[in-house]
Amino acid sequence: MSIAPPIALAQQRTTAARSRRRAALFAMLIALLMAGSPAAHAASFDVSPTSPAIIPFSSVIGGSDAGNNAKNNANGGYFSEFDNIGQFNYPAGHGNQLGNTAMVNDSTNYFDNVTWQGGQPAGLSLTGVPAPDPGCGDAAWWPATGDWVSYQLNVTTAGTYTVLTRFSTAWGPTGTVTYHMTIDGVSSGPVTMRPDDIAYWTPGAGGFQRPIDGWWGHNYVPGTMPTGWSLAVGPHVLKVFIDSWPGSAPGPSSSGPGDIWLHYFKVFAGGTPVSGPVPAPTFSFSPSLASTANGPMATGPVTVTIADGDPTAVIHVTTDGSTPTASSPTYTAPFTISALGAATIKALAIDGTDSPVATTTFTIASPPTVATAASAAPNPVTGTTTVLSALGASTGAGGEPTLTYTWSTTGSTPAAVRFSANGSNAAKSVTATFTGAGTYTFQVAIADPFGLAVTSSVSVVVDRTVTGVAVVPRTAWISAGSSFTFTAAAVDQFGAAISGTPTVTWSATGGTISAGGVYTAGNAAGTFSVTAASSTGSGSAIVVVTAGxxxxxxxxxxxxxxxxxxxxxxxxxxxxxxxxxxxxxxxxxxxxxxxxxxxxxxxxxxxxxxxxxxxxxxxxxxxxxxxxxxxxxxxxxxxxxxxxxxxxxxxxxxxxxxxxxxxxxxxxxxxxxxxxxxxxxxxxxxxxxxxxxxxxxxxxxxxxxxx
Known part of the structure; x- marks a missing residue:
């Protein structure tokens, strides 16, 4: 079954008038059958905190025609007119949730149910404009002030619940639309359809085209009860009352009515009323991402959860860095990113209008590995330096050139060591300069830009080697004419005395020195020197000669x-x-x-x-x-x-x-x-x-x- 587009509705109204009497008689018959046991015909919807209820207009169990109150009361409070009774076709994959016929009514006899085929309203040229969610498979047109509809809820878990109304519009009403809801007689108070929810269709080639900002609208209620209704386990009756409806508005022809299509009501646990634009989606991660100087990072698979402040928004997501659209994959459950490297996830929420696109970027990194272990050349060392080297490998973007090498000594260190470079990629090969002999253990930390590191160690032996001669002591203070004995000591590459007595030749100023190193000062006061020379070098000492x-x-x-x-x-x-x-x-x-x-x-x-x-x-x-x-x-x-x-x-x-x-x-x-x-x-x-x-x-x- 389908409904003609609005441009043909004028002719349809004439046809409807002719059948009004027949429909009224048929309605009376249905009402009489239902009056004996209304509950037997009620569509009951289960609702719980984990399972919200989407209630299309095909589920109406009762209603009132404001223009025909006497007849409605006589018929047990049900609709006086049934238009477009038939089976509903839901978008692919959703099916008919009710499996029964539609019962809808309004005071002008145009409160009609529209069957949507495959997510599009029949009779309208809307190729490529899909329904945003399953409940949009139904719509009711042209209610009037005073109309109401009722539904039965079956609450399976006690809690606080909020109701959302889904609607759309072709050209928009000329005035304000207000309504209110009750559950078991507790009223929401008046609710006004927000101006930002009213989008319009405009005439275009081949039919009516969707505006840039979208055309799906929604309202949360209760407006004056932001915490929702507190409902106990068991059956409850939801009623929706039209408080004001503006009537007609300019359409594609001078006689065409304006319209708003009411699609469904959604009852869900909790909920915070949304006002203004649809909020951008938010991301959460398990395990949590580590904050580094180069951005968020994980060392293994990351489970991504996406949420939106609008509980009924449809979230579309991309994982390749592209900007999501309504055609992008729909987010339905947390998903896991496992591939090493940078990941960029973007999400878009759509509910009447598009939210800002939310973007998150993080890197899944694995620690670098040691491609070539730490080594030293020469080793053992007989001089004062050796070259330390190591090489790492990285699976991250940029590979090995992004790694840094930091050298240090570990354990007991005989003396200080200086490195020619450190903490850079160039430090993969450094010169270590020693200040003393002994056994050293060097460790290199190979780190990637996210701070993940691996280490490698090497032991280096520095042998003491005779490289010169030292005169001992280095300074002596003596009186004029007195003597002082100096000795010659072999020294290692660090200038420290080493065992062994070198063969030396002595020389001195300011006095005389024997072959055995005995210095005899002259009579003149002053600062003089003593020198010992050998085949490995020479050394000197200072002699201060005083007159007293x-x-x-x-x-x-x-x-x-x-x-x-x-x-x-x-x-x-x-x-x-x-x-x-x-x-x-x-x-x-x-x-x-x-x-x-x-x-x-x-x-x-x-x-x-x-x-x-x-x-x-x-x-x-x-x-x-x-x-x-x-x-x-x-x-x-x-x-x-x-x-x-x-x-x-x-x-x-x-x-x-x-x-x-x-x-x-x-x-x-x-x-x-x-x-x-x-x-x-x-x-x-x-x-x-x-x-x-x-x-x-x-x-x-x-x-x-x-x-």
Missing amino acids: FAVSITFQPAQTPPFGNFLVDNGALFGDRGNGLSYGWDQDLSTWARERQGKGGTAPDAGHDRLIYLQRAGNAVFRITVPNGTYSVHIISGDATYSGSVFKMSAQGVLVVDGTPTPANRWIEGTQTVTVTDGTLAVTSATGAQNNKICQLDIAVVPAAVN
């Missing part, structure tokens, strides 16, 4: 043998040392004296390898008796093994040492001129010192100052 008092002291444990001609302090309290001098501390520091030899191996000589802590029991003060006068004071602070200090040393209140050691430069030294007026020279920690230490102290009377 001079002394050099190393700070070390009591059990450690003396170093060259240096006097020794082992942390004892101030007292006479039996060598013509009195010196020592204001507190016993003997338990805080250390020798690092064998624990660091990087000290240039024994004087740098030994030390005393000054701050383990407050700021200790070292004093030594000297003649009153002006002195040049030289202090060395440091530790061959540890660098966690701030060195600040003062003599007679004058700052001499000021610096922070590093693994590459563990010793800080300095020289200053001070004055003694009470026969005692004092050395202590200066303000700001942390974990302060002293290795060597040299004192010489001025004018023999160090340049």
